[in-house]
Amino acid sequence: MTTSGLATGYATTTRPVLLIAEASMASDAEQAIARAGSRMLRRIGWADVPHRLAEPMLAPLLMAEARGVAADVLDLALARLEGFAVALDVPLILSFGRDQLDQVAAALSLAEVTLLCDPEPFDRILALAMAGHPHGPPMLSDSLRENDGVRLQRLNDEVARIAEILARLARADHGPGGDAYDLADRHRGYDAGPTSGGEPVEPTEVRRLIQLRRLRGKFFGGFGQGLFEDPAWDMLLDLYAAELEDRQVSVSSLCIAAAVAPTTALRWIAKMTDLGLLARHPDPADRRRAFMALSRRASEAMRNYMVAARRVEGSLG
Numbered sequence: 001m002t003t004s005g006l007a008t009g010y011a012t013t014t015r016p017v018l019l020i021a022e023a024s025m026a027s028d029a030e031q032a033i034a035r036a037g038s039r040m041l042r043r044i045g046w047a048d049v050p051h052r053l054a055e056p057m058l059a060p061l062l063m064a065e066a067r068g069v070a071a072d073v074l075d076l077a078l079a080r081l082e083g084f085a086v087a088l089d090v091p092l093i094l095s096f097g098r099d100q101l102d103q104v105a106a107a108l109s110l111a112e113v114t115l116l117c118d119p120e121p122f123d124r125i126l127a128l129a130m131a132g133h134p135h136g137p138p139m140l141s142d143s144l145r146e147n148d149g150v151r152l153q154r155l156n157d158e159v160a161r162i163a164e165i166l167a168r169l170a171r172a173d174h175g176p177g178g179d180a181y182d183l184a185d186r187h188r189g190y191d192a193g194p195t196s197g198g199e200p201v202e203p204t205e206v207r208r209l210i211q212l213r214r215l216r217g218k219f220f221g222g223f224g225q226g227l228f229e230d231p232a233w234d235m236l237l238d239l240y241a242a243e244l245e246d247r248q249v250s251v252s253s254l255c256i257a258a259a260v261a262p263t264t265a266l267r268w269i270a271k272m273t274d275l276g277l278l279a280r281h282p283d284p285a286d287r288r289r290a291f292m293a294l295s296r297r298a299s300e301a302m303r304n305y306m307v308a309a310r311r312v313e314g315s316l317g
Contacts, residue, residue: 015090016041017128020049020081021065029065029095032124049077053084061131063124066096071103071288078107086112091131095119098252101262105251106282106290110270117255117262201306203244209309210237214259231258231268236277239294240302248291250283 016039019029026043033040041060044052046069062085066074085092095116096104104115114127216228238257242249249257251269258265269292272278277298283289294302 015061017063018060019043019063019065020046020077022046022068025065025068028121029063029124032121032128033063035121036125036128038128046073046077050080053080060090061128062090062092063128064092064094066094066100066104074100074103075107075288078104082108082112093124093127093131095124098262101252101255101266102250102290103288105266105269105280106288110266111274115263115266117266119263123263199307201244201303203241205306205310206237206241206244210234210241213237217259229260231260231265232272232277234258235265235268235272235292236294236298236302239278239292240299240306243294243299248283249293250289251280251292254292 017033018041019026019033021029021043022045023043030040030043038061046064046066062081064081069077081094082092084090091114092112093114093116094104094108098118101117108115114131116123116127119127213228213230213234220227235254235258238254239249251266252262254269255262255265258268260268269278273280276295279293279295281291281293283291
């Protein structure tokens with residue numbers, strides 16, 4: 001689909017766009033607004049956000065460009081901007097540089113904002129088009145790949161399919177006419193049995209899994225990007241290893257561990273936080289940074305997985 005076709009298909013111009021950007025950084029956003037078929041209400045500077053957002057206006061679509069904004073000015077404006085968007089139930093699209101990732105993540109709820117880290121022009125146009133479309137998915141994957149909701153659904157479907165196969169094998173194991181040895185052997189290959197709270201997991205075991213996952217890209221990278229992307233699992237592994245090492249992980253570090261574009265990683269962090277897998281904690285020494293950690297339930301699930309995987313590996317050896 002071409003850019004113009006996408007704009008025609010999705011953009012709705014019932015809401016004008018209020019642009020928050022410094023004059024020197026406004027051109028990319030202004031071009032995206034025009035190409036998405038939207039109308040810019042006006043532009044205000046970041047220093048004007050605390051008082052000018054209170055001016056009477058139609059409920060706009062908010063687009064903000066944080067690049068080039070001083071950290072202290074951004075601090076004052078971000079919370080006000082998100083509060084305004086939530087109170088008026090209007091979309092907020094925020095573009096920022098990679099060097100601002102931790103500050104943005106510490107200041108915002110993530111789930112309420114469309115975050116674009118070092119975006120390409122098309123990323124802004126797509127975000128505007130989808131924000132103005134009432135039936136569009138709330139979360140998008142980069143470069144028009146499957147949206148995260150679809151990927152999660154496919155993952156759930158695959159888990160359900162595997163569970164059904166295992167259940168069928170277990171029933172056939174004891175049923176008439178089945179090859180009991182063959183089916184039982186395959187069943188044991190998937191089922192490591194119950195785990196107990198007394199079996200420790202070493203961080204080296206988790207780091208080994210991470211290293212093995214990275215090796216796939218080394219040998220199969222030539223077949224195309226994104227072939228082995230699984231940011232949710234990569235982040236769970238990294239956070240569990242960090243927990244065992246008693247090490248804290250910033251949002252920017254977790255985005256690196258996800259091995260996908262920062263914009264995609266941030267959407268997964270927001271989704272996984274909503275699901276109760278991740279928890280965010282402010283850095284007491286730096287209010288412009290937040291740390292991510294596994295929730296208690298996620299940590300226990302990861303420990304049980306590692307113990308089960310160890311048993312399976314031992315049974316196959």
